[in-house]
Amino acid sequence: MTLRTRFAPSPTGQVHIGNLRAAIFNWLFTRHEGGEFLLRIEDTDRERSTPEAVQAVLNAMEWLGLTTDGEILYQSTRREAHLAAADKLLQSGHAYKLDKGGTGKGEAVLFKMPGTDMAFRDLIKGDLHKAATDLQDFVIVRSDGNPVFHLANVVDDIHMGITHVIRGDDHVENTYRHVALYRALGAPVPQFAHLPMIVNAQGKPYSKRDGAAYVGDFREKGYEADALFNYLALLGWNPGDDREVMPRDELVAAFSLDRVQAKAAQFDFRKFEWMNAEYLKRLPADVYRQRFRRELSAAGLLPDDVAESYLDAVCALLRERIKSWPETALQAGYFFTEQYPFDPDAVRKRLKKEGATELLAALRDAYSALPSFDAASTEAALRGIAEARGINASELIHPLRVSVTGQPGGPSLFHLLEVLGRDRTLARLARPIPA
RNA sequence: GUCCCCAUCGUCUAGAGGCCUAGGACACCAGGUUUUCAUCCUGGUAACACCGGUUCGAAUCCGGUUGGGGACGCCA
Numbered sequence: 001m002t003l004r005t006r007f008a009p010s011p012t013g014q015v016h017i018g019n020l021r022a023a024i025f026n027w028l029f030t031r032h033e034g035g036e037f038l039l040r041i042e043d044t045d046r047e048r049s050t051p052e053a054v055q056a057v058l059n060a061m062e063w064l065g066l067t068t069d070g071e072i073l074y075q076s077t078r079r080e081a082h083l084a085a086a087d088k089l090l091q092s093g094h095a096y097k098l099d100k101g102g103t104g105k106g107e108a109v110l111f112k113m114p115g116t117d118m119a120f121r122d123l124i125k126g127d128l129h130k131a132a133t134d135l136q137d138f139v140i141v142r143s144d145g146n147p148v149f150h151l152a153n154v155v156d157d158i159h160m161g162i163t164h165v166i167r168g169d170d171h172v173e174n175t176y177r178h179v180a181l182y183r184a185l186g187a188p189v190p191q192f193a194h195l196p197m198i199v200n201a202q203g204k205p206y207s208k209r210d211g212a213a214y215v216g217d218f219r220e221k222g223y224e225a226d227a228l229f230n231y232l233a234l235l236g237w238n239p240g241d242d243r244e245v246m247p248r249d250e251l252v253a254a255f256s257l258d259r260v261q262a263k264a265a266q267f268d269f270r271k272f273e274w275m276n277a278e279y280l281k282r283l284p285a286d287v288y289r290q291r292f293r294r295e296l297s298a299a300g301l302l303p304d305d306v307a308e309s310y311l312d313a314v315c316a317l318l319r320e321r322i323k324s325w326p327e328t329a330l331q332a333g334y335f336f337t338e339q340y341p342f343d344p345d346a347v348r349k350r351l352k353k354e355g356a357t358e359l360l361a362a363l364r365d366a367y368s369a370l371p372s373f374d375a376a377s378t379e380a381a382l383r384g385i386a387e388a389r390g391i392n393a394s395e396l397i398h399p400l401r402v403s404v405t406g407q408p409g410g411p412s413l414f415h416l417l418e419v420l421g422r423d424r425t426l427a428r429l430a431r432p433i434p435a
Numbered sequence: 436g437u438c439c440c441c442a443u444c445g446u447c448u449a450g451a452g453g454c455c456u457a458g459g460a461c462a463c464c465a466g467g468u469u470u471u472c473a474u475c476c477u478g479g480u481a482a483c484a485c486c487g488g489u490u491c492g493a494a495u496c497c498g499g500u501u502g503g504g505g506a507c508g509c510c511a
Contacts, residue, residue: 010511042511100509108509125440134438134507142509149511173439173506196441196504203503231447234460238448242459261448264504268446271461281474321473346471382470397470409472 003035005164006157007066008075010042011053014214015060017267018168018198018206021232025195026166027066028233028255036069038160043076044152060215063225065248078156082147085155085185086140094184095140109141111151111181118176123164123193123257130176138177150174154181157190166193166257169264193257196236196264206267222295222325223272227279231272236261245278277323289315295328301336310335313419317411334405335420338427342434346408350398351433359385359396360403364429373422375414382414404428 007023009015030037041057043049061068086109089095097107113136119129140151147155157165172194182189200210212218218228230246239246239254246254283291292315296302314335322331334340350356366381367373382400386393401413404425410416417425 012511045511048511105509110509128439130439136507139509144509146509148509153511169440170505171511194440199504201446205504235447240449242449244447244460263441265448266446268461271447274461277474323473379470392470394470401471407472411473413470 001161001163003030003033003163004038004161005030005035005166006038006040006160006162007061007068008040008042008153008156008167009057010045010049011057012045012048013053014056014216016213017215017218017232020060020064020215020228021198021235022166022168022195023061023066024064024229024232025193025237025257025260028251029164029166029193029257031252032255035163037067038070038073038162039068040073040075040156040160042149042152043074044079044147044149046076049076056216063215063219064229065225073156073160075152075156078152078159079147081159082152082155083141083145086147086151089140089184092184099143100139106143108139108143110137111140111177111184112137113177113180114183118179120175120179120189120192122172122175123166123191124196124260125172125194125262128172128175135176135180140181150177150181154178154185158182158185158187162190164191164193166195169194169196193260196261198235198267199264201266203264203266210267211269222291223276224279224283227272227276230279231275235267236265245275245282273324280323281320285319288319291325292318292322292328292332295325296332296336299329299333301329301333303336306336310419317415317419321411330407331410334407340406342402342406343408346402346406347434350402350408353399356399357433360399360429363396363400364426367422367429368426370422373418373425375412375418378417379414400429403431 005026007026009019009023027037039057039061041049041054043054060066086095089111090097090109093112095109095111098110099105099107100110113132115132117129117132118135119127122128138148138150140148142148175192175194179189198206200206207213208217212221215228219225226248229248230244230251233246233251233255234244237255237260239250240259243250243254280288289312293302293311314332318328318332322328330341362385363382366385367378370377370381382396383393386396397413401410401416402408404417404420
């Protein structure tokens, strides 16, 4: 029998990182074992299941590279099979009809629990058991004739031949019901593995109040899919050695459910950002340039007539400095517009300082007379002025940077000037000090 | 309230009786490199929740306490 797993989200909006991690662990486990990873959309809730929500699931999986095997199963197409299973259970005496609670809504179909203590082995949490008295009969078909989650879930997992159910912690208690259903239906019981939750600093389930909680949030903010994948894989699991930044194939090779943590894990955004920066560093040059361009364009900073060589030069200069894409506008903006913002503190400290204006004028004169405007020449000229005046080179360097970039920090100043070019540099030096 | 689960640095974790004076990573602090910020390098602060057993020996096994979380729908 081939090992088979599934990801079975209900499309009710966006994909939460907790769900995404369940998908990742399923995928990693399946790829490691050489099995099949299937997708089932649990869209029986007509109210909330929209085509957009289904698309959000598909987009998220594609973005993260969570490849699936076989056709996608839409649970809404399985209604007849669910009801047939309920009939079978009614026939075999495993279920009965009842107007539960005397609501007058009509009779629902209830599944009859076996009346014995139950136990199952969870691949993550170990042996779990529950006393018969804590196991109550439950509704499998509502009085309006619609199948309930438990029935649909189990019937479909049987139909799909799922051998390993890897899902969230919140389903632990449901598992006793599900195991009983498998048995009553005469189907082999799959293996179960329940993943602990992702929590916030308060130990509560991580939600959008705690920051980026949906896959789309990460994507929109320009984080790397591979970084999110890697970080989430390491949240509640580790390879058993000190590796952390791990390419996809290494994760697959090292993954095993018995190294999954039994306790909840807190999402640490700072460590995630570190991970993202690690992935940014490793990006191939051409991919990096493509992303760089996309960010500038999104920020409305990319002129239509920009020269490719100029863009390349700026990109190369900033390559080691940008740790996340959202900061691109600030880091790179001044290369493309004269309307770059000035950092107020830097202006006060460097440009409004005694003598700064005069020094900048001297620099301007020297730079306009330079035979060649390259990094070595601009640096030599600046140091020459500093020496002639008996001042520290930094007395010139700081005002120059702020005047030309508006920022207190940035890439190597003289290389920056070379990329910026003489014309822009001189024009900026000639401008009055911003208020 | 009932039932279930969990418990190592602030965070993610290594650790499956002696290798632990508890290791790594993020964060933090200090120093170095740098014109600046960042990077980078070096070093540092920081944890076995508590109590009792078992054992020659316990972070590791057992029990209890405390704390945290989850589940208790004709939702999924």
